[in-house]
Amino acid sequence: MPTPANWQAGYHSVTPRSNCPHLHDNISPNWAEVTVDVSKPCTECNDANENWRCLKCQGVFCSRYINGHAAEHHKNTSHPISVSFSDLSVWCYDCDDYITSPLLKPITTALYVSKFGEMPSNSNEIEIASEEDTTEGGEGPSNS
Template sequence: MPIVPSQAGYPVNRRTNCPHIQDHVSPDWAKVTVDVSKPCTVCNDASENWRCLECQGVFCSRYIKGHAAEHNQGTSHPISVSFSDLSTWCYACDDYVTDPLLKPIEAALHLSKFGTIPPDSGDIEIASEENSTAGGEGTSGSASKA
């Protein structure tokens, strides 16, 4: 089946100078376990969700009911990460973003989604599942090396 131009993907160039990451990403990410199957906290949809990197809330995408964007509008929490493709979006920059501070987050998401740590993760520490709270989300008492 040929690819229709409107359905073709395109490469995303992630912004490397987002000024919002430093102030709006929770510093405790190395202690947080992630469950990429967790549903939206508003509508309970689990098909395409984003996690706020400031308050850790999980909300559905603009292609479902738009609760992630509504959360940003109501709280001014600008940075969210997609459970679908593990990309990070800044609502304030209106762009995909990347930063070394996001590496532990990306590793935790990759572990939850694929069961492995990505090969380029180096010596990143992430929380182990046995230290998480009910539901696979929460702050652990101690982080384990992945």
């Protein structure tokens, strides 16, 4: 946990939650079939900065630091999980936390390739997980 001294210095770390209960029901089954373009603007205001992609409907919306359309989308649709085009992090609005899971690796890898034009350096460690390969709570492979 960051200390107030670290906050003043501008340093803090985030440990993503690895057991988001909302993950399985909120990733579109055809996610991989949708073209990934990290330069796509917000569908509401057309701003191209700090956008997030909803993992349920594939909509692209700007962050709370631009016009807040990603949070508004969650409020209006109850779609809780989005991935950042800026840093490829994944946020669950219902958990109010960053999340991680093997289910997300193909998604973040596709975004990485769209953003940087190459596979991530740790791509040999990336395994594509399906819902059958993970536990109910989204905690990772069921055989581990």
